[in-house]
Amino acid sequence: MSVADIKKHLYKAIEEIDDEAFLQAVYTIISSKMGPGATYELSADQLQILEDRREKYLKGEGKSYTWDEVKDRIRKKDGL
Template sequence: MKAIDSINDAGFLQAVYTIVNQKKHKEEYDLSPGQWTEIEGRRRNYKNGESKTYTWKETKKMMRSTLKK
């Protein structure tokens, strides 16, 4: 969860949220109430246009840069 907390890409977090929701039904994976609050807050910010979003090209560049460190 520490890695997810440092991500400011709402589109990526939405994808993670979707994956977690799908897996929840298969594996009964539960997030804490605090984690759900964080996800919903980030989702709300994304829908309200208050979050920075990135193109796929920008995302790949950031990921590669992070992996090099």
């Protein structure tokens, strides 16, 4: 069975399983393979900061940069 086939089978199987303990065990195994930070959750304060910044951005009040501007700033700062 190919990796793609295994993934498809797992997706279908997990969709059908309602056993919380089993799903928690699978989640723990998968999380351990995803690396640090993959399952990180933001605190309520962090989420509020993001929401505030998003609202400012949508109102045109926040400053944003293009990817090229960011790269240029880093190059100038680090002398690259």
